[in-house]
Amino acid sequence: MDQLSIQPQLTPMMAQYFEIKAVNPGYLLFYRMGDFYELFFEDAEIASAALGIVLTRRGKHLGQDIGMCGVPIHAANDYLNKLIKLGHRVAICEQVEDPKEAKKRGAKSVVKRDVVRLITAGTLTEDDHLDARASNFLAALSMVRHGEADFALAWADVSTGETFTADLSAEQLQDELARIDPAELLMAEATRLALVERHFFAPSWLPVAHAAPAESFDSEAATATLREAFPGGVFDPSALSRAARSALGAVVAYVRESQKGVGVALRQPVSDTTLRHMAIDAATRSSLELHQTQRGQQRGSLRQVIDLTVTAPGSRLLSARLASPLADARAINERLDAVGLLANDTLLTGRLRADLKAVPDLARALTRLALDRGGPRDLAAVGKAVSAASALAGHFARLEHAPTVLLRLSRTLVAAPLPLASELAAALDDDMPLFARDGGFVRKSYDQTLDDERALASQTRAVVAALQARLIDETDVRSLKIRHNGVLGYFVEVPASHGTKLLEEPHRQSFIHRQTMANAMRFTTTELAELEGRIARAHEAALEIELRVFASLRQQVLEQTDTLRELADTLAELDVTTAFAHLAATRSYTRPDIDDSLAFAIHGGRHPVVEDMVINEGHSFVANDADLSGDDAIGGGRLWLVTGPNMGGKSTFLRQNALIAILAQTGSFVPASSAHIGVIDRVFSRVGASDDIAHGRSTFMVEMVETAAILNRATRRSLVVLDEIGRGTATFDGLSIAWAAVEALHETTGCRALFATHFHELTSLAKTLTRVSNVTMKVREWEGEVVFLHEVGPGAADRSYGIQVARLAGLPEPVLARARQVLTVLEQRSAGTASSSQKASVLDDLPLFAHQPASRPVEKDPVHIALDATRPDEMTPKQAIEALYQLKKIRDDARRS
Numbered sequence: 001m002d003q004l005s006i007q008p009q010l011t012p013m014m015a016q017y018f019e020i021k022a023v024n025p026g027y028l029l030f031y032r033m034g035d036f037y038e039l040f041f042e043d044a045e046i047a048s049a050a051l052g053i054v055l056t057r058r059g060k061h062l063g064q065d066i067g068m069c070g071v072p073i074h075a076a077n078d079y080l081n082k083l084i085k086l087g088h089r090v091a092i093c094e095q096v097e098d099p100k101e102a103k104k105r106g107a108k109s110v111v112k113r114d115v116v117r118l119i120t121a122g123t124l125t126e127d128d129h130l131d132a133r134a135s136n137f138l139a140a141l142s143m144v145r146h147g148e149a150d151f152a153l154a155w156a157d158v159s160t161g162e163t164f165t166a167d168l169s170a171e172q173l174q175d176e177l178a179r180i181d182p183a184e185l186l187m188a189e190a191t192r193l194a195l196v197e198r199h200f201f202a203p204s205w206l207p208v209a210h211a212a213p214a215e216s217f218d219s220e221a222a223t224a225t226l227r228e229a230f231p232g233g234v235f236d237p238s239a240l241s242r243a244a245r246s247a248l249g250a251v252v253a254y255v256r257e258s259q260k261g262v263g264v265a266l267r268q269p270v271s272d273t274t275l276r277h278m279a280i281d282a283a284t285r286s287s288l289e290l291h292q293t294q295r296g297q298q299r300g301s302l303r304q305v306i307d308l309t310v311t312a313p314g315s316r317l318l319s320a321r322l323a324s325p326l327a328d329a330r331a332i333n334e335r336l337d338a339v340g341l342l343a344n345d346t347l348l349t350g351r352l353r354a355d356l357k358a359v360p361d362l363a364r365a366l367t368r369l370a371l372d373r374g375g376p377r378d379l380a381a382v383g384k385a386v387s388a389a390s391a392l393a394g395h396f397a398r399l400e401h402a403p404t405v406l407l408r409l410s411r412t413l414v415a416a417p418l419p420l421a422s423e424l425a426a427a428l429d430d431d432m433p434l435f436a437r438d439g440g441f442v443r444k445s446y447d448q449t450l451d452d453e454r455a456l457a458s459q460t461r462a463v464v465a466a467l468q469a470r471l472i473d474e475t476d477v478r479s480l481k482i483r484h485n486g487v488l489g490y491f492v493e494v495p496a497s498h499g500t501k502l503l504e505e506p507h508r509q510s511f512i513h514r515q516t517m518a519n520a521m522r523f524t525t526t527e528l529a530e531l532e533g534r535i536a537r538a539h540e541a542a543l544e545i546e547l548r549v550f551a552s553l554r555q556q557v558l559e560q561t562d563t564l565r566e567l568a569d570t571l572a573e574l575d576v577t578t579a580f581a582h583l584a585a586t587r588s589y590t591r592p593d594i595d596d597s598l599a600f601a602i603h604g605g606r607h608p609v610v611e612d613m614v615i616n617e618g619h620s621f622v623a624n625d626a627d628l629s630g631d632d633a634i635g636g637g638r639l640w641l642v643t644g645p646n647m648g649g650k651s652t653f654l655r656q657n658a659l660i661a662i663l664a665q666t667g668s669f670v671p672a673s674s675a676h677i678g679v680i681d682r683v684f685s686r687v688g689a690s691d692d693i694a695h696g697r698s699t700f701m702v703e704m705v706e707t708a709a710i711l712n713r714a715t716r717r718s719l720v721v722l723d724e725i726g727r728g729t730a731t732f733d734g735l736s737i738a739w740a741a742v743e744a745l746h747e748t749t750g751c752r753a754l755f756a757t758h759f760h761e762l763t764s765l766a767k768t769l770t771r772v773s774n775v776t777m778k779v780r781e782w783e784g785e786v787v788f789l790h791e792v793g794p795g796a797a798d799r800s801y802g803i804q805v806a807r808l809a810g811l812p813e814p815v816l817a818r819a820r821q822v823l824t825v826l827e828q829r830s831a832g833t834a835s836s837s838q839k840a841s842v843l844d845d846l847p848l849f850a851h852q853p854a855s856r857p858v859e860k861d862p863v864h865i866a867l868d869a870t871r872p873d874e875m876t877p878k879q880a881i882e883a884l885y886q887l888k889k890i891r892d893d894a895r896r897s
């Protein structure tokens with residue numbers, strides 16, 4: 001900062017500010033002044049704009065006004081939240097000495113201040129800042145070059161301590177980061193440049209990516225950093241690849257720096273390759289709307305519809321499992337066994353769920369305690385979780401042959417450290433403050449000395465009353481009162497009319513004047529001051545004892561960290577398992593039959609989200625079968641070509657099969673009457689590609705990039721779901737690409753596939769490709785109207801009913817009539833039956849009168865008004881896209897009204 005160079009003009013406070021600011025570049029500095037955090041200069045401008053608070057001035061610096069804005073301490077959390085959500089990083093700078101100490105150094109000396117914590121999106125620990133039902137990962141991406149570049153990711157949820165590493169190729173990065181969905185992503189500038197150069201830097205990383213200094217990725221220094229962060233020798237950093245060590249070192253260093261010496265509180269890192277997972281790439285996640293819809297909303301996503309967990313940690317685990325379904329038949333079946341037993345025993349499931357509801361977020365409470373940021377409520381949470389665990393264990397006692405997963409869970413529940421829970425329950429009151437420093441959280445009779453001090457403090461109330469009575473007698477002022485406030489402490493108050501009496505002899509000897517109010521006068525007396533001291537000392541002594549109790553309980557909890565973390569995992573897993581059981585029992589989901597074959601036979605399959613929506617609208621969902629089963633002997637799985645009218649239910653059918661596969665391999669029952677699935681290694685789904693203008697790619701380009709990814713990466717064990725590939729270009733180009741793609745999937749890949757298309761010519765492939773079958777979405781025509789049956793049956797559609805759908809959408813009748821005319825001629829032409837005169841009469845004549853729009857009162861179209869107001873020359877590309885969306889919205893609103 002250039003201001004720093006002009007030292008002589010700086011006030012001591014400003015000098016301190018600049019010093020602190022200089023060592024925390026890239027952070028908005030929340031500088032503590034009394035009851036406010038103040039921000040200065042550019043920080044003030046950024047924060048005032050982001051928070052909508054007033055930007056003021058505080059003196060001048062180098063002849064310029066110093067911009068300043070402030071947030072009150074008590075509301076700081078809300079403001080912090082806003083800033084973090086907007087992608088800012090904040091350094092909290094506190095006064096680290098008593099102002100009285102500073103005064104001793106001279107009247108003008110400044111109170112010592114230091115940054116006590118860096119708050120960033122990836123290092124949050126407080127419930128106020130976090131979404132209880134979502135993980136919050138900090139990730140670091142490292143690159144090590146040995147000729148070829150090796151990449152690795154490390155990621156940790158600082159709020160729960162979970163820590164992972166994975167070695168990856170550049171091609172895998174995008175998919176892996178889509179799965180992890182980090183709140184903050186660290187990488188060195190050189191790594192970013194290398195990825196950008198090779199087109200591997202995904203634009204979606206931009207909002208969360210932060211440049212971290214190259215030194216923090218030093219793989220040599222990382223070994224020492226990691227040994228220190230994960231003591232005990234269980235975790236050996238040298239077992240990691242150089243790249244993974246470098247990434248993990250960067251995560252640990254960043255967390256340590258952000259907590260400013262408090263510690264890191266991370267769990268032993270887990271290598272992400274220990275379990276085999278079903279690969280789901282970023283485009284498939286988005287197209288199948290697993291965690292959020294394509295519009296970015298939770299509502300309407302698969303996760304939202306199937307998440308019946310009753311605790312926040314359970315919900316986080318369910319979300320993580322859905323993001324990484326398994327690809328190992330044995331592990332999947334183990335999960336399904338547990339769900340199966342509970343789905344059949346609804347009484348037991350009901351009891352477990354009822355007890356689970358009261359279980360607090362143990363993992364996050366533990367982390368706060370470990371970071372010395374926890375309060376009495378976190379201690380209570382630990383106690384409650386432990387007692388709940390042992391109650392839950394009781395429900396399992398009667399199970400004789402429990403499945404492996406439930407046995408494992410119940411073993412941990414039984415081992416919950418009950419003595420710790422009893423100690424916490426005995427020590428902690430029912431109502432508790434957020435912070436230990438507020439006191440008043442230790443239960444009566446837990447500590448004799450504390451009870452004594454509290455008694456002393458409360459006895460003083462009686463002493464105050466007696467003193468008041470005596471003073472009334474002595475002064476003969478009946479209305480004399482002893483009161484207390486935060487500024488004066490205890491004082492004697494008399495009405496103004498009696499005030500002068502106390503200022504005169506004989507009372508002026510004992511009454512010392514403190515304050516004159518409009519209606520009253522306030523005094524103190526030596527006796528009252530002494531009493532005040534006694535009360536304050538009793539309070540202080542009580543608080544000191546409470547803080548000692550807190551520290552001892554915290555220590556007892558931390559000594560059992562490993563056991564408690566395992567318990568937290570168990571409680572979350574039990575919640576997910578019972579939630580899946582409840583889902584199965586209440587929504588008629590069935591257990592899928594999972595093995596290592598190439599089967600994919602779904603009977604009566606349903607789309608979990610569309611079903612929910614259709615039922616809510618009072619209709620019933622039509623279940624459909626799909627059979628893509630094959631084997632190596634016949635060259636792989638089968639491919640179904642799905643044709644049918646627009647709005648007939650093709651996309652729904654395609655997606656439901658991909659979702660059923662994902663749910664099954666997550667370990668959930670599935671919405672079908674039966675399902676037999678040979679483990680799928682990768683799912684690909686491309687349903688309706690959309691423009692990616694923001695990244696300079698047209699609909700067709702996006703579609704081709706994604707199709708290429710599928711053809712290059714799908715294996716025989718994959719499931720591929722493709723909707724209308726090739727529709728974004730000229731008909732013949734599109735048809736040829738779709739044709740070649742079907743052939744490649746059938747001949748080279750041999751995967752199980754569903755391919756929906758409006759190119760009816762493709763259906764002739766079923767004659768030559770043995771594992772291709774044609775199915776169609778059935779419709780019924782009735783009095784010129786088309787009725788969608790949403791039923792899949794054998795055969796191929798010969799038409800798309802596009803014009804009927806256009807009519808349903810409200811296209812004007814003259815346009816529809818003209819479209820019918822053109823369609824007839826085009827169809828005849830392709831069949832070779834249209835006469836040249838027919839063609840000429842219909843296609844060459846402009847229908848000057850036929851499709852004149854219905855006359856409307858002349859009023860200015862809102863779209864035109866908006867267009868008139870647009871200044872393309874003054875727009876950034878982003879504003880241009882927003883303007884386009886706005887235009888579409890205005891048009892849609894106008895249509896609806």
Ligand SMILES: Nc1ncnc2c1ncn2[C@@H]1O[C@H](COP(=O)(O)OP(=O)(O)OP(=O)(O)O)[C@@H](O)[C@H]1O
Nearest residue numbers: 614620621622645646647648649650651652653790
């Ligand atoms: N099996 C079903 N049972 C009941 N309703 C269904 C079913 N499948 C689809 N629908 C309803 O039909 C609507 C359209 O379905 P979908 O988007 O799958 O059609 P589509 O054939 O892919 O259309 P397009 O070709 O225009 O993309 C859905 O939003 C849903 O309301």
